Amino acid sequence: MEVRLNNKTKAALSAIAVALFLIFVFLGDKFIPAGSTWKMLITVIEKGSIYALVAASMNLLNGFTGLFSLGQAGFMLIGAYSYAIFTIPAGSHEKVYQYFDGGIIKWSLVEILEGKIGILGHYIGMFIPMLGAGLFVAVIAYLIGIPVLRLKSDYLAIATLGFAEIIRAFFQWNTLGPVTNGSNVLRKYTTYGNAVFPVLIGGISIALILLLINSTYGRAFKAIRDDEIAAEAMGINLFKHKEISFVISSFFAGISGALLAMFQTTINATPFNTVMTYEILLIVVIGGIGSITGSVIGAFLFTAASEWWLRGLDSGRWLGISSSLMRPGFRKVVFAVLIMLIVLFYAQGIMGSKEFSWDRFLTWWKRLPSNLKAWPERHRAKSEARKEARAVKAAAKAKAKEAKADNEARKASGKALFTPLPMSDHVIVFEKEGK
Amino acid sequence: MMDNREVVLRLSDITMQFGGVVAVDNLNLEVHKNEIVGLIGPNGAGKTTAFNCITGVYEPTNGAVEINGKVVIENHPQGKMKDAYKGRNNGKYTKAITMLPDKVTKLGVARTFQNIRLFKGMSVLENVMVAMHMNQTESVFGATFRSKKARMEEKAMKEEALELLKKVDLYENRDDLATSLPYGKQRHLEIARALATHPSILLLDEPAAGMNPQESDDLMRFIGRIRDEFDLSILMIEHHMQVIMGICEHIYVLNYGGQIADGTPAEIQANPAVIEAYLGGDE
Numbered sequence: 001m002e003v004r005l006n007n008k009t010k011a012a013l014s015a016i017a018v019a020l021f022l023i024f025v026f027l028g029d030k031f032i033p034a035g036s037t038w039k040m041l042i043t044v045i046e047k048g049s050i051y052a053l054v055a056a057s058m059n060l061l062n063g064f065t066g067l068f069s070l071g072q073a074g075f076m077l078i079g080a081y082s083y084a085i086f087t088i089p090a091g092s093h094e095k096v097y098q099y100f101d102g103g104i105i106k107w108s109l110v111e112i113l114e115g116k117i118g119i120l121g122h123y124i125g126m127f128i129p130m131l132g133a134g135l136f137v138a139v140i141a142y143l144i145g146i147p148v149l150r151l152k153s154d155y156l157a158i159a160t161l162g163f164a165e166i167i168r169a170f171f172q173w174n175t176l177g178p179v180t181n182g183s184n185v186l187r188k189y190t191t192y193g194n195a196v197f198p199v200l201i202g203g204i205s206i207a208l209i210l211l212l213i214n215s216t217y218g219r220a221f222k223a224i225r226d227d228e229i230a231a232e233a234m235g236i237n238l239f240k241h242k243e244i245s246f247v248i249s250s251f252f253a254g255i256s257g258a259l260l261a262m263f264q265t266t267i268n269a270t271p272f273n274t275v276m277t278y279e280i281l282l283i284v285v286i287g288g289i290g291s292i293t294g295s296v297i298g299a300f301l302f303t304a305a306s307e308w309w310l311r312g313l314d315s316g317r318w319l320g321i322s323s324s325l326m327r328p329g330f331r332k333v334v335f336a337v338l339i340m341l342i343v344l345f346y347a348q349g350i351m352g353s354k355e356f357s358w359d360r361f362l363t364w365w366k367r368l369p370s371n372l373k374a375w376p377e378r379h380r381a382k383s384e385a386r387k388e389a390r391a392v393k394a395a396a397k398a399k400a401k402e403a404k405a406d407n408e409a410r411k412a413s414g415k416a417l418f419t420p421l422p423m424s425d426h427v428i429v430f431e432k433e434g435k
Numbered sequence: 436m437m438d439n440r441e442v443v444l445r446l447s448d449i450t451m452q453f454g455g456v457v458a459v460d461n462l463n464l465e466v467h468k469n470e471i472v473g474l475i476g477p478n479g480a481g482k483t484t485a486f487n488c489i490t491g492v493y494e495p496t497n498g499a500v501e502i503n504g505k506v507v508i509e510n511h512p513q514g515k516m517k518d519a520y521k522g523r524n525n526g527k528y529t530k531a532i533t534m535l536p537d538k539v540t541k542l543g544v545a546r547t548f549q550n551i552r553l554f555k556g557m558s559v560l561e562n563v564m565v566a567m568h569m570n571q572t573e574s575v576f577g578a579t580f581r582s583k584k585a586r587m588e589e590k591a592m593k594e595e596a597l598e599l600l601k602k603v604d605l606y607e608n609r610d611d612l613a614t615s616l617p618y619g620k621q622r623h624l625e626i627a628r629a630l631a632t633h634p635s636i637l638l639l640d641e642p643a644a645g646m647n648p649q650e651s652d653d654l655m656r657f658i659g660r661i662r663d664e665f666d667l668s669i670l671m672i673e674h675h676m677q678v679i680m681g682i683c684e685h686i687y688v689l690n691y692g693g694q695i696a697d698g699t700p701a702e703i704q705a706n707p708a709v710i711e712a713y714l715g716g717d718e
Contacts, residue, residue: 211579211581215589216578216589219561219568222565226556232540233537234545234569
């Protein structure tokens with residue numbers, strides 16, 4: 001039975017699902033005591049939604065526009081710093097910028113607005129630097145895009161990776177210390193109070209990315225991905241559309257950078273390196289290049305694995321197994337092996353290039369019981385077929401062996417290699433091919 | 436024979452030299468309004484290169500391309516090419532006007548490709564709708580936030596695309612993946628996609644390649660039909676003589692980049708130089 005719902009039902013279902021999820025996260029963060037396993041789930045959702053956003057933004061470039069860009073961590077870094085710098089409370093500047101005489105900027109937007117219009121000002125004061133972070137990153141991306149987007153495939157990857165590293169070095173530059181605090185940690189800036197905040201912002205941003213992908217511009221991006229020459233011949237200005245995609249992707253990377261800053265409560269430029277870009281790339285590949293749903297699922301799986309399920313790999317004991325191999329950093333080894341396995345055997349990722357749809361999900365759900373019931377039967381049939389195939393193969397092998405032995409014997413005895421056929425009108429009899 | 440219809444596409448002394456190889460040598464060609472012109476020649480004669488010069492994929496080394504009476508591409512040997520240039524008419528052209536392929540398409544010149552280049556990840560309908568993207572005016576923000584204008588344009592685009600698919604007999608396949616279509620239909624789709632850009636001039640690069648006589652017969656009728664229905668002037672490269680001789684009003688013959696003959700199908704069939712190029716002369 002295939003399920004087909006009309007658009008209104010689908011919208012209602014989606015709204016209910018989203019509302020339930022948000023309520024769960026909100027209450028979960030509020031009432032679950034710290035340290036319990038369930039709290040871990042909330043943390044995973046919190047960080048996962050930030051990674052989901054940056055992965056979706058990377059997928060917009062890699063999966064939908066066909067631009068192999070590796071600059072995402074650099075753009076996140078700019079976003080994180082842009083947010084943090086403007087929200088450190090005035091009283092904390094002396095401590096945070098202790099090596100730079102309290103820094104240049106001595107105020108916090110959140111404090112100023114909160115003083116003027118109360119609690120609403122607090123949120124507006126958080127929202128403006130976050131949006132500003134995105135816009136600033138977008139401007140930087142626009143400038144970087146002018147030279148870089150003329151490059152193709154691997155060259156683009158190398159150039160964007162290079163720019164990301166330059167950005168990181170730039171933010172650690174001591175001369176910029178009064179603004180960026182040099183290579184020291186930025187802290188004490190305003191963060192959100194409940195895990196529902198990053199989920200909400202991430203969700204809205206991903207929805208916007210999806211709307212873009214399903215618009216006429218999204219179609220143009222996909223055309224560029226599929227065939228640049230044909231896209232150009234259809235009147236699509238390659239540079240303009242690549243620039244649009246690059247700038248928008250970077251904007252959302254900036255937003256996710258700001259969210260990550262809030263999640264971590266302290267930031268430093270060092271971790272925004274190539275390893276981080278590869279983590280994001282890993283999420284995109286696991287989820288499926290060209291599927292936003294895949295990126296979201298991949299982000300939650302990755303975060304759950306690295307923060308929760310595979311934690312034990314770094315601390316010496318995992319699933320009851322102890323080994324001297326399991327020491328800090330072993331998790332990374334496992335991830336590296338995982339990405340190799342995925343690329344080798346499951347290059348499509350979890351979702352391929354499909355997106356979530358209620359129709360498909362409900363159809364799958366409805367068929368699940370009967371599929372599960374039929375599973376042992378199918379499994380047996382499969383294994384029987386395999387057995388049969390093996391038997392056929394073995395028989396063929398034995399026959400070949402026999403034929404070979406026969407040939408060897410003939411060769412040794414000096415007889416013909418071919419069996420002479422009976423004489424007829426159509427068949428030419430082979431002469432004896434002696435040695 | 437004089438043709439008093441206006442000239443919509445004119446190539447003047449187009450020469451394309453790659454390093455020391457002259458791929459197209461002094462090509463002069465005219466396409467009149469509503470005319471179907473053939474461009475033929477043995478493999479490697481420079482036919483597709485000529486197409487690429489018209490559509491802006493390559494910059495010609497020398498010569499000019501005029502579309503609807505306006506010079507849109509012009510070049511003369513510059514830089515290193517100044518000394519290396521082997522073609523004729525050096526010094527006749529002085530300007531350097533280049534144009535990117537998307538701009539040429541906006542001027543009303545659409546093309547298809549020798550080796551079909553459909554957008555693989557998209558449905559038949561989407562393939563056609565992509566080609567209409569350049570005519571929409573909404574900004575990326577409006578399109579993302581589904582402004583009223585964006586919704587209207589999207590709706591109009593879809594309706595027009597479906598209409599177009601009906602005309603080329605692909606309506607039934609509208610939701611199929613473009614690459615899942617049989618070969619002949621893929622060719623039709625490529626032409627439909629080109630038509631979606633609202634061209635006045637259509638360049639077809641070997642539309643009948645790989646088709647059997649029956650299919651190429653259908654294609655011939657199809658090309659004639661869209662010429663009338665969409666008010667097109669058509670320039671086509673083709674190897675199937677049956678197709679070329681059947682529908683072209685004027686034929687240009689290239690060999691080794693050079694233009695060896697032009698004329699009506701009957702003239703071309705009787706031209707000794709053409710026969711020699713195709714069959715080899717007595718040596």
